[in-house]
Amino acid sequence: MAETASLPSLIEDALAARGASGDAAGAEAIRAGYAEAAARPVTLRANTLVATAAEVADALARAGIPFERAPWYEDAFVLGDGVRERAVWELPIYQTGGVYLQSLSSMLPPLVLAPRPGADVLDMCAAPGGKTSQMAALAGGRAHLTACELHAPRAEKLAYNLEKLGARNVNIMRVDARRLDEFFSFDQILLDAPCTGTGTLRAGDERAAKRMTPAFLAKVTRSQRALLDRALTVLKPGGTLVYSTCSILQQENEEQVRAALKRHRDCTLIPLTDRTAADEDDGAAPLPPTAQAVVDAVEAGTIPTVPTTLPGTLVVAPTQRFEGFYLAAVRKAR
Numbered sequence: 001m002a003e004t005a006s007l008p009s010l011i012e013d014a015l016a017a018r019g020a021s022g023d024a025a026g027a028e029a030i031r032a033g034y035a036e037a038a039a040r041p042v043t044l045r046a047n048t049l050v051a052t053a054a055e056v057a058d059a060l061a062r063a064g065i066p067f068e069r070a071p072w073y074e075d076a077f078v079l080g081d082g083v084r085e086r087a088v089w090e091l092p093i094y095q096t097g098g099v100y101l102q103s104l105s106s107m108l109p110p111l112v113l114a115p116r117p118g119a120d121v122l123d124m125c126a127a128p129g130g131k132t133s134q135m136a137a138l139a140g141g142r143a144h145l146t147a148c149e150l151h152a153p154r155a156e157k158l159a160y161n162l163e164k165l166g167a168r169n170v171n172i173m174r175v176d177a178r179r180l181d182e183f184f185s186f187d188q189i190l191l192d193a194p195c196t197g198t199g200t201l202r203a204g205d206e207r208a209a210k211r212m213t214p215a216f217l218a219k220v221t222r223s224q225r226a227l228l229d230r231a232l233t234v235l236k237p238g239g240t241l242v243y244s245t246c247s248i249l250q251q252e253n254e255e256q257v258r259a260a261l262k263r264h265r266d267c268t269l270i271p272l273t274d275r276t277a278a279d280e281d282d283g284a285a286p287l288p289p290t291a292q293a294v295v296d297a298v299e300a301g302t303i304p305t306v307p308t309t310l311p312g313t314l315v316v317a318p319t320q321r322f323e324g325f326y327l328a329a330v331r332k333a334r
């Protein structure tokens with residue numbers, strides 16, 4: 001976005017509120033990030049259900065496509081400036097499902113949830129399936145995955161992608177996850193909620209900017225609340241939930257999680273920042289290695305964040321490489 005381009009008023013209001021609450025630096029960082037987003041590089045994930053990261057690196061090198069690896073996730077690749085998605089579409093390793101085009105930020109929730117082999121795992125809002133397939137890969141294809149999607153055409157795309165990516169044994173349900181039968185229960189849940197998408201805004205995308213209205217925000221926040229309630233209901237005692245959005249608005253993020261924790265007193269945050277303090281706390285178990293790698297990268301500044309009003313949760317700042325994103329992890333008492 002050119003420095004002079006205006007942001008939707010929802011985002012401007014959020015930046016003004018951030019500045020007024022004493023985080024002028026965060027507001028400026030976010031504004032600068034939107035300006036850089038136009039030059040965001042193509043990023044992809046090696047889909048280890050089909051190909052190893054080494055095979056993907058080899059295929060890119062042989063095609064003369066420059067790339068970098070993300071230090072916090074060996075399967076994440078950042079392609080060189082000016083490389084288009086089209087160059088990836090032409091690679092046999094893409095056509096056979098060894099590669100999935102995915103933003104860096106959207107790789108974070110599955111890493112934080114870290115699905116375990118043998119666990120009952122729910123992806124509540126799953127299409128087009130990037131995170132479902134990543135979770136299948138992280139569990140070595142051995143998690144019992146259920147993937148819900150409300151909209152029929154998107155559920156078809158989800159089924160197509162999971163087949164192509166070799167994520168078999170996923171139970172795809174075309175349902176409104178707000179009404180998921182309470183008969184179900186899960187050890188681990190990803191709620192990658194429908195949202196305004198304010199974190200993903202890019203220069204010149206006037207259609208996306210126009211959608212970001214107060215009425216749309218009101219609609220998605222109602223849905224997020226209901227989805228969170230159902231998720232925390234079908235979460236097994238001792239289970240974990242990761243809530244994520246590709247938005248930077250507090251109404252969709254910190255406020256949703258804070259309110260949900262008030263309604264579900266048996267649930268508490270798993271802190272993703274300030275882990276030293278958390279480790280001293282009796283109840284805090286060590287994070288799984290993929291989640292710890294995310295936390296370490298946040299602390300190192302490799303994953304860019306701005307202050308959150310709900311300590312322990314992460315607001316990923318939009319930058320040239322990253323979309324604006326939000327992540328919170330919750331545990332239900334045993």
Ligand SMILES: C[S@@+](CC[C@H](N)C(=O)[O-])C[C@H]1O[C@@H](n2cnc3c(N)ncnc32)[C@H](O)[C@@H]1O
Nearest residue numbers: 125126127128129130131149150176177192194
């Ligand atoms: C942010 S997108 C999910 C992206 C997906 N997790 C991925 O990584 O590919 C949210 C999805 O939730 C779906 N959705 C919205 N409301 C839903 C509901 N009540 N139940 C199930 N799915 C819903 C939308 O159609 C959309 O496909």
